[in-house]
Amino acid sequence: MIDKTALAAFIEKQLEGTDLYLVELEIGSGNEIRVEIDSDTSVDIDRCVQLTREIEDEFDRDVEDYELEVGSSGITSPFKVVRQYVKNIGNEVEVLTKEGKKLKGMLKGADESGFTIVTEEKVKPEGARRPVVEKVEQTFPYGDVKYTKYLLQF
Numbered sequence: 001m002i003d004k005t006a007l008a009a010f011i012e013k014q015l016e017g018t019d020l021y022l023v024e025l026e027i028g029s030g031n032e033i034r035v036e037i038d039s040d041t042s043v044d045i046d047r048c049v050q051l052t053r054e055i056e057d058e059f060d061r062d063v064e065d066y067e068l069e070v071g072s073s074g075i076t077s078p079f080k081v082v083r084q085y086v087k088n089i090g091n092e093v094e095v096l097t098k099e100g101k102k103l104k105g106m107l108k109g110a111d112e113s114g115f116t117i118v119t120e121e122k123v124k125p126e127g128a129r130r131p132v133v134e135k136v137e138q139t140f141p142y143g144d145v146k147y148t149k150y151l152l153q154f
Contacts, residue, residue: 002027002059002066011035014054020047023073023080031066036073036080040087043072078147085110085148092151093117098144104151105138114141115148 008025015021019040026034037043037051052070059066079085088107095103095117105119116139122131 002031002033002064007033007055007059010055010058011037011051014051021081021083023084031064033066033068035068035070037070038073038081038084038087040083048072075150076152078149082110082112082142085115088150092153093148094151095140095148096146097140098146103138107148108137114139114144116140 004025004027007027008022011022011025015037020037020043021039022035023038024034024036026032028034033055035051035055037048048070052068055068055070073080073084079088085107089109091107092104093107095105097103103117103119105117108116108118110116116137118135118137120133121136123134124131
């Protein structure tokens with residue numbers, strides 16, 4: 001079995017000095033390796049191919065056979081690392097809480113402890129006839145949500 005720690009360190013070294021970063025590394029029981037990368041700008045297929053070749057050059061298949069897939073994080077894939085949250089500040093996102101509540105709003109901020117979204121909620125002020133829409137900030141620790149993802153709207 002390929003050493004996951006060594007492989008992750010190698011990938012991080014290859015991405016060093018670029019705006020690319022490792023999002024996820026999975027190694028299955030049959031040595032199926034899946035590498036997911038993302039970027040602060042964009043990930044092109046040529047860079048995925050280049051990283052595949054770099055991994056294959058470093059980790060010899062004659063020594064240990066493996067299956068390798070290198071790809072980019074999809075636009076509608078859930079965020080997995082803080083850097084993806086930071087990259088999407090100012091964008092509309094969808095959040096599913098652990099309680100099953102789905103929220104849509106603008107990602108206002110993110111740091112190591114959690115993230116904040118701004119949603120619009122109907123609130124009926126005291127004495128008013130009709131509810132009004134107000135912007136409400138909600139902050140979540142990462143562990144309190146099932147997923148957060150970019151909200152693709154047409």
